[in-house]
Amino acid sequence: MTEAGPGSESGGNANRACPWCGNASTTFVSRGYAGLTDETSQYFICGACGRTTFELVAKSAREMRFGRYKPGDIYLDRANRTRYQISRVLRVGSNEFLIYLKPLALDETRGVGSQTASEPMA
Numbered sequence: 001m002t003e004a005g006p007g008s009e010s011g012g013n014a015n016r017a018c019p020w021c022g023n024a025s026t027t028f029v030s031r032g033y034a035g036l037t038d039e040t041s042q043y044f045i046c047g048a049c050g051r052t053t054f055e056l057v058a059k060s061a062r063e064m065r066f067g068r069y070k071p072g073d074i075y076l077d078r079a080n081r082t083r084y085q086i087s088r089v090l091r092v093g094s095n096e097f098l099i100y101l102k103p104l105a106l107d108e109t110r111g112v113g114s115q116t117a118s119e120p121m122a
């Protein structure tokens with residue numbers, strides 16, 4: 001984990017910037033198609049604030065029915081206390097759906113938890 005390379009400022013568009021704090025030192029985790037990883041979602045983790053930002057999440061047909069996800073709706077990530085707008089719902093298999101997410105700016109004014117830094121994740 002040495003990222004002190006030269007010219008690491010603007011490393012092109014391959015690096016995602018954290019939508020929550022703006023930091024660009026993120027670690028991208030791709031959805032595992034080959035089955036080597038059981039990662040069904042695609043996301044990146046911010047090295048500064050530690051939040052996970054989902055780009056797409058996989059849901060089973062049952063979860064889809066239960067959650068009633070549809071484009072334009074708000075998707076809540078309770079673990080990270082973040083919100084997204086569902087931009088697209090795509091069926092990828094007989095029992096799998098992908099939900100494409102667009103991060104919504106943190107709304108600190110609402111009582112979604114007052115930015116507790118009490119749980120060091122790493």
Ligand SMILES: [Zn+2]
Nearest residue numbers: 018021046049
């Ligand atoms: Zn961040």
